[in-house]
Amino acid sequence: xxxxxxxxxxxxxxxxxxxxxxxxxxxxxxxxxxxxxxxxxxxxxxxxxxxxxxxxxxxxxxxxxxxxxxxxxxxxxxxxxxxxxxxxxxxxxxxxxxxxxxxxxxxxxxxxxxxxxxxxxxxxxxxxxxxxxxxxxxxxxxxxxxxxxxxxxxxxxxxxxxxxxxxxxxxxxxxxx
Numbered sequence: 001x002x003x004x005x006x007x008x009x010x011x012x013x014x015x016x017x018x019x020x021x022x023x024x025x026x027x028x029x030x031x032x033x034x035x036x037x038x039x040x041x042x043x044x045x046x047x048x049x050x051x052x053x054x055x056x057x058x059x060x061x062x063x064x065x066x067x068x069x070x071x072x073x074x075x076x077x078x079x080x081x082x083x084x085x086x087x088x089x090x091x092x093x094x095x096x097x098x099x100x101x102x103x104x105x106x107x108x109x110x111x112x113x114x115x116x117x118x119x120x121x122x123x124x125x126x127x128x129x130x131x132x133x134x135x136x137x138x139x140x141x142x143x144x145x146x147x148x149x150x151x152x153x154x155x156x157x158x159x160x161x162x163x164x165x166x167x168x169x170x171x172x173x174x175x176x177x
Contacts, residue, residue, distance in 0.1 A: 011065035021075040079113035129171040
C-alpha cells in the first residue's frame with residue numbers, strides 16, 4: 001500500500017469511505033470550474049472516477065491519491081500523478097494534479113500535497129520529467145506549479161474542449177527537494 005505523509009496530510013490509496021466526501025467536493029461548481037469542461041460530477045460519476053484512479057495505479061504503478069488531514073482523517077481532496085493522454089505532443093507525459101474541497105483552499109494544502117507527490121515521482125518512482133497542466137486563467141494552480149519549481153513549457157488548446165491551457169514542467173535535473 002503506497003502512502004505518503006507530510007506534516008499535515010496523508011496521501012493514500014482510495015477506500016469505499018472516500019466516495020461520499022469526494023462526490024461532495026466534485027459537486028461544487030467552484031471546485032470543478034477548472035477541471036475538464038467544468039461540469040460537476042455526481043455520486044455515480046465519482047465512483048467511476050475512483051475506479052479509474054485505482055486502475056491507473058494497477059496499470060502504471062502510480063495514480064491519484066486520496067488526501068486526508070492527519071488530525072481528523074477527513075478527506076480533503078486528491079493529488080497525484082496521471083498520464084496526460086489528451087496532450088497532443090509529446091505523448092505519454094506524466095502530469096501532476098490536485099483538487100481540494102473549497103473549504104481547504106488558501107491553507108497551503110495543495111502545495112504541500114503536490115510537493116510530496118513531485119518528490120515521490122522524481123525520487124521514488126524514477127520519473128525524469130513531470131508536467132502540470134493548468135487553465136491559463138487558473139491563478140491558484142499556476143501558483144502551486146510555480147511553488148513546485150515548475151516552469152512554463154508551452155501553451156496549447158485542449159484538443160477536445162478548446163480551452164487554453166498552459167503546460168508547466170520540471171525535470172529531475174531542475175528539482176530541488
